[in-house]
Amino acid sequence: DVKVTQSSRYLVKRTGEKVFLECVQDMDHENMFWYRQDPGLGLRLIYFSYDVKMKEKGDIPEGYSVSREKKERFSLILESASTNQTSMYLCASSAMEGLIDEQYFGPGTRLTVT
Amino acid sequence: AQKVTQAQTEISVVEKEDVTLDCVYETRDTTYYLFWYKQPPSGELVFLIRRNSFDEQNEISGRYSWNFQKSTSSFNFTITASQVVDSAVYFCALKDDQAGTALIFGKGTTLSVSS
16 A cells, blocks of 8 residues: 655644654655645645656745655755644655556645744 | 636535535646545545546446536536545546646535434
């Protein structure tokens, strides 16, 4: 079974803190994604990566950065957390685009910034 | 631009009722893929189905069925004889050449099934 794990289910941080959200997948997938989910807005893509050290901006990259130093790990970084970044963050992975594989999701991290 | 619309924000039904979740999509591409995901209260999105644009056959899997109609750009999802365990948020998603690797998600429909 594909497994995507996220470092924390719940996280509380203070405004201005640097926040790291970690995601690890065990299926040797090339593609990895970070979404945020907000009520009434659905899932919105923040960043994705199609290979190690490669990244592409999604729909809402402002205030975020990412890092992919190893194939299995994709980190989302909030350089200076703000209250409007309080949200559910979902990580996903998928195989090569050519195979049109579905995305497999982790359990999510609910981040609260106070 | 690509877009996925799930007009129903919330639906409430009683167990054993049938329920249909609507999904309407927009794309300029002739090759595209449509997906449905389920997000139970635990939070993890679970893949339900993938359909490509060249396959308009309806699909049935147990109590679940999907109706894909290119003429109306719709990919609706029906649950027959709903159960409490079907309570979840359901997302429809689109992938086409413009979107590339990413999925375009609808805003989701929250289904509540009461006993």
